[in-house]
Amino acid sequence: MDGFLLALSKLSDPGVFLLMLGGTAAGVLIGAMPGLGSVLAITLALPLTFVLAPEPSVALLLGLYAGSVYGGSLSAILINTPGTPQAAATVFDGYPMMQKGQGDLALGWATTASVIGGLISVLVLIVAAPTLARFGLRFGPMEYFALGLFALTCVVSVSQENLAKGLIACVLGLLVATMGQDPLTGDVRLHFSSFDLMAGIALVPFLVGLFALSEVLWRVAERNAGKIEIHGRTGFRFPPLRDILSRWRVFGKSAMIGTWIGTLPGIGATASSMVSYAEAKRSSPNAANFGKGEPDGVIAAESANNAVTGGALVPTLSLGIPGDPITAVMLGALIIQGITPGPRLFVDNADLMTFIFVALFFVNLALLVLGPLLGPIFARAVRAPEPVLLGVILVLLAIGTFTVNYNAFDLKVMLVAGIGGFLLRYGGFPLAPVVIGFVLGPMIELSLRQGMVIARGDFLVFFRQPIALTLFIASAAFLLWSGWRFWNDWRRAAKGKNA
Amino acid sequence: MTPRLINLIGGGAIIGLSALFYAQTLSERFASAPLARNPMAFPRLLTILLIVGGLVVIAQAVFTRRGALPGDVAADVNWPRAVLIAALAGAYFWAFEPWGFLLATALFLPLVIVVLGYRRALVIVPVSAVTVVGLWYLFARVFQIRPPGTGMDEVLRMIAGGG
Amino acid sequence: MKNSRNFTRATLAATLALPFMAGAALADYPTRPVTAIVPFPAGGSTDLMGRAAAQEFARILGTDMPVTNVGGGAGTVGTAQIARARADGYTIGVIPAAPLINQPHMRETPYSIEDFDYICKLFHSPQALALAPDSPFSDLAELVDYARENPGELTYGSPGPGSLPHLAMELFLEETGVQIEHVPFQGDGPGVTALMGGHIDMYMAIFSNVGQYELDAVAIFTDERVEAAPDLPTSIEQGFTTTASWWGGIFAPAGLPDEVRTTLEDACAQVAESAHFQETLARFGSFTAYLDSAGVRAEVEEGSRVNGEILARVLD
Incomplete structure (x- = not known):
């Protein structure tokens, strides 16, 4: 309790408090710009942390982290473009809400969900960090493979009606991810004799092209796309408390999924929000409205991706192993401060740990204030004449993508991915499975083959691990359930009942 | 285009693309490697899955009444416009590094806004100027990532020096 | 109206003229910021070395040294960009050894170890x-x-x-x-x-x-025990001969003008001496490991030969 009060008094120091608030606001702005993400936000602050004391540094970094994850949802909802990869699932229902004229409410749901997801994950972090970290260690290659497969089947089952097209989209993402260097042997493959392709396709240009550039093209060229009148208020509206309470189940479950997946190194917030979305779609009483502007969809995506912030800190702090690239940069910042994350941190630096928890808690509360302030600014910008808006977006996409790796080849990747995304939309293929296949592809392939090396050809090993086996059964169930739906649709379409 | 035609072409395109990738996996070098250490095994499996998927989509076009499942909606695309904008974006991306951010953007942004059908110079000029200059300072000064090409500092010096 | 046209013309002239002016200012290098390319993403070990080194270089050379992270392809993309850069001293690379001495043996890279001017070896762990x-x-x-x-x-x-x-x-x-x-x-x-x-x-x-x-x-895998872990026995004292470290240094595109090269080499020697730099490295369990231009070139060539043989065996 003393530690808690001490942490509070440190946080109430005006300098620390302003850094936290400023960091969170800057994080929201960076996250909302397509192409710029959490890693950039935290890297920017690295030089500052060289000169700051530990507490202000931590407050600033946590603000940037949670703020940028939340910020991605603004552009996802307002312009159908995830500002960060983590917000890819927010698009599914956030943008349809915008189209229905409920953009203000969608921002409200996203904010509420982010805050609640973040707060729940902090509580879990406080109570169970060491336990969760130890459980995470039981995940070896077989378990990672099973989890990756499970995430993929979740996403495929989310893809609206056509299972075959969902599967194709997913495998396409997996295939693009295999281009370049083989993660196991280091040989290069599928490079069509181009050095640039030997290095593989980078995530940001691929994702930005697939979602954002294709969206720009679609808006320009699809005759029905522009005609949907956006008549909602530009602004921000919190959903009524009664509605929030009645959806407690989605909030809670999504936050737990996000926290748990966050604790596993290498999976990340993008996958967690997809899994959470799929689970919500499976179990929500409003399942039929998913994809058409259902608040549950926004909640599932947003509370899961913000819950990852707390989850990813679990292995970072308690084992010293970063859960994702973002916490890896944060780990570097902590070490600069002379803090050694690891099992001893909870003993040696108990005060600082408490401070981290308290700061993360307040950062999430700050979102509750900053969301209503910053959301409407973006919403108003989106009201600009469409040609001006689209032109500026194209420029943002180019500079945001180029500066990530300072590589002109990435712009070509973005162009090809954009045209590809446009054609996929035209052919009725969903885009989300492509992205998630691409994100999880290397992990799935590598863990499968690592498992094969470790098992020395004894494939049954994969089914002897209880965690892996459970996930395999769950994946099979998901796939069977989707297959059955697909078969029904097919029969109806063949008979022509559903024209 | 009808949904049936879209599915036929789409399925065919998927199969064609997969065949192209499949051909890339046919390297003699790894023929003797054990399965786990063969870099080509996993991509080859994926291309085969894709070909099967493409066949299912084609079957759907052939054997269902509309040539499509309920989810498949034919979109109404203005193709010349799509190609035009894609080409403009491509030209901008191509010029981005060699010409530099400032010049490429200063030319492209007003052009694309006009091509998209907005003609009010009183809006286009200030918006473009603010976007170009603002973004340059945001990246170069705040983010500490200098966009490619000539920078604002050099432009200013050039103007001051040139009289 | 006339003013605005002049403005445009000046802008255009500036943009077009700039690439050709770069050569003129060499006499008193450096006159503008020097970009340090790190061929790995921000936040990794190499990036931390690069940023720590850039801070020192900026102080010694008296100019800004922004760090640009060019990730991808196990470091080969950024390394290729360094090799391709104009050899005027305004682009240098902070490169760990792997993209130089390992990757070219695993696939075709658009550079070889001949494409660099070796300034110094700077850090190792x-x-x-x-x-x-x-x-x-x-x-x-x-x-x-x-x-x-x-x-x-x-x-x-x-x-x-x-x-x-x-x-x-x-x-x-x-x-x-x-x-x-x-x-x-x-x-x-x-x-x-x-x-x-x-x-x-x-x-x-x-x-x-x-x-x-x-x-x-x-x-x-060192010759002698390290101060940070005095109880950890070395491979040598356990009766084996292998030693190994992760290391890197400051490299530039081949063909630097002599005075630029000398300036950079002198600066690098000073960076290695800097107590602040050594402290920063120590926090990451790394150490300064200075070798001059000829020394690091020899080490790269030797490393490339040895690792080339191992990779030829392992990859088959």
């Missing part, structure tokens, strides 16, 4: 072999004996194929003639997790990570 928490082995010899009797039964992890730890372990395996299966991971995070969960038997790590993750190391 020794490598250490860490064991899984419940490992029965207490020293290197026990481990090697067991592996000799049970070929192919043990597994070791590395942060990736063609990384320096991978090559170091293969060199050690070659020296001892035993067989241990390689299981690469994507970076130290997943690899160390797998080690701590007991999914692999051992992990070759950069020393900085051993301390950071509190790993159970069995040997450090």
Whole structure:
């Protein structure tokens, strides 16, 4: 309790408090710009942390982290473009809400969900960090493979009606991810004799092209796309408390999924929000409205991706192993401060740990204030004449993508991915499975083959691990359930009942 | 285009693309490697899955009444416009590094806004100027990532020096 | 109206003229910021070295030195960009050894070790072999004996194929003639997790990570024990000959003008001397390791030859 009060008094120091608030606001702005993400936000602050004391540094970094994850949802909802990869699932229902004229409410749901997801994950972090970290260690290659497969089947089952097209989209993402260097042997493959392709396709240009550039093209060229009148208020509206309470189940479950997946190194917030979305779609009483502007969809995506912030800190702090690239940069910042994350941190630096928890808690509360302030600014910008808006977006996409790796080849990747995304939309293929296949592809392939090396050809090993086996059964169930739906649709379409 | 035609072409395109990738996996070098250490095994499996998927989509076009499942909606695309904008974006991306951010953007942004059908110079000029200059300072000064090409500092010096 | 046209013309003139003016200002190098390219993403070990070095260089040269991270392709994309850059001293690279001495043996790269002017070697961190928490082995010899009797039964992890730890372990395996299966991971995070969960038997790590993750190391591959871990025995004192470290330095595109080159070499020597730089490195379990231009060139050539032979064997 003393530690808690001490942490509070440190946080109430005006300098620390302003850094936290400023960091969170800057994080929201960076996250909302397509192409710029959490890693950039935290890297920017690295030089500052060289000169700051530990507490202000931590407050600033946590603000940037949670703020940028939340910020991605603004552009996802307002312009159908995830500002960060983590917000890819927010698009599914956030943008349809915008189209229905409920953009203000969608921002409200996203904010509420982010805050609640973040707060729940902090509580879990406080109570169970060491336990969760130890459980995470039981995940070896077989378990990672099973989890990756499970995430993929979740996403495929989310893809609206056509299972075959969902599967194709997913495998396409997996295939693009295999281009370049083989993660196991280091040989290069599928490079069509181009050095640039030997290095593989980078995530940001691929994702930005697939979602954002294709969206720009679609808006320009699809005759029905522009005609949907956006008549909602530009602004921000919190959903009524009664509605929030009645959806407690989605909030809670999504936050737990996000926290748990966050604790596993290498999976990340993008996958967690997809899994959470799929689970919500499976179990929500409003399942039929998913994809058409259902608040549950926004909640599932947003509370899961913000819950990852707390989850990813679990292995970072308690084992010293970063859960994702973002916490890896944060780990570097902590070490600069002379803090050694690891099992001893909870003993040696108990005060600082408490401070981290308290700061993360307040950062999430700050979102509750900053969301209503910053959301409407973006919403108003989106009201600009469409040609001006689209032109500026194209420029943002180019500079945001180029500066990530300072590589002109990435712009070509973005162009090809954009045209590809446009054609996929035209052919009725969903885009989300492509992205998630691409994100999880290397992990799935590598863990499968690592498992094969470790098992020395004894494939049954994969089914002897209880965690892996459970996930395999769950994946099979998901796939069977989707297959059955697909078969029904097919029969109806063949008979022509559903024209 | 009808949904049936879209599915036929789409399925065919998927199969064609997969065949192209499949051909890339046919390297003699790894023929003797054990399965786990063969870099080509996993991509080859994926291309085969894709070909099967493409066949299912084609079957759907052939054997269902509309040539499509309920989810498949034919979109109404203005193709010349799509190609035009894609080409403009491509030209901008191509010029981005060699010409530099400032010049490429200063030319492209007003052009694309006009091509998209907005003609009010009183809006286009200030918006473009603010976007170009603002973004340059945001990246170069705040983010500490200098966009490619000539920078604002050099432009200013050039103007001051040139009289 | 007339003014605005002049403005446009000046802008255009400035933009077009600039590339040609770069050569004129060489006499008193550096007159403008020097870009340091780090061929790995922000936040990694190389990036931290690069940023620490850039700070010192900026102080010594009296100009800004912004760091640009060009990630991708196990460091080859950024390294290729450095090789292609204009050799005027305004683009330099902070490169770890792997993209130079390993990657060109694994595939075609658009550069070779001939395409660089070697300024200096600047930093290194020794490598250490860490064991899984419940490992029965207490020293290197026990481990090697067991592996000799049970070929192919043990597994070791590395942060990736063609990384320096991978090559170091293969060199050690070659020296001892035993067989241990390689299981690469994507970076130290997943690899160390797998080690701590007991999914692999051992992990070759950069020393900085051993301390950071509190790993159970069995040997450090150096000639002498390091101050930061005085109880950790070296490979040499345990009767083996392999030593290995993760290292890198400051490299520039080949063909620098002589005075620029001298300026950079002098600056680099000063950076290596800087107490602040050494302190920053020490926090990451790394050390300054200064070698002058000729010295580092020789080390790159030697490393490339040795690792080329190992890779030719391992990749088949």
